Amino acid sequence: MATSTDTSTSAISIDLYDQPGHLIRRAHQISVSMFHDLIGREVTPVQYAVLRMLQELPGLDQVTLAQRVGLDTSTTADIAVRLEAKGWIVREVLPRRQRRLLLTPAGEQLLDELVPGVNALNHGLLDGMGDEDARELLRLLRKFVHLNNDQSRAPLRSASDDANSN
Template sequence: MATSTDTTASAISLDLYDQPGHLIRRAHQISVSMFHELLGREVTPVQYSVLRMLHELPGLDQVTLAQRVGLDTSTTADIAVRLEAKGWIVREVLPRRQRRLLLTPEGEKLLVQFTPAVNALSHGLLDGMGEEDAQQLLRLLRKFVHLNNDQSRAPLRSSTDDTASG
């Protein structure tokens, strides 16, 4: 018969380094560290995501932008203020107090300058894994994000279907 001590021990017997949450947190730490190593600290990974989305879909309003990059609207508004202060975007007021966001020429120039480092980052994060493992990791990460999207504080939303594509 199992005692409560046995039950407790078995419940926490999974090695910390085998727990998905711990591994995802560590992977995020590593990714952010490598981002700053290659791109500096002028822009954060989240700010870069916002700039990239505005490059891909110019003129998005803040709410749609937040949905497209998986941020809450207040965080997106704070980021927009910072990016505008740096001269990388402009915010235009639309009816009903929405704001349309556009990259400035300086913002476009920054993205062009960052492209080689971002490509190096993408390769560096997967370096040593081999092509098949790297593609499998990306496929599984996309699947994980898709399956758990609604658990996020700020679920990713696209224009084609109200969920992240996976």
């Protein structure tokens, strides 16, 4: 066991609430709970992310969409089937069995209707932190995700990653 004079000990202890993985899990649990409280259960947080990415980059194929949102391709395909069944997207077959995804007018309308809830969620998640702490938390979360991206089973890939690999 490390002593207080042991300089090799980390600032992270064995205490559950000092462990980053546990705190990240709890933060995710809180975020999803607040998402459902403020936005409802018609759309899940992951479905929302897919819809928002399609709004931002219309016509993405399923594989590229999966890379942009950080999902595996089979999960993305399942989500696309569900979103199409709800009438929020259309899937067009491309050469080589790829599928191009586009929001429908109903999907666009849904996203417009979700804006107030998403704004309330974003403010609620950071409520009480103060502007400086909220900015710092977001900066550190982005840094954490960037530094550990390759450890994900579905690493996030951006357009700049694609350009750098060519």
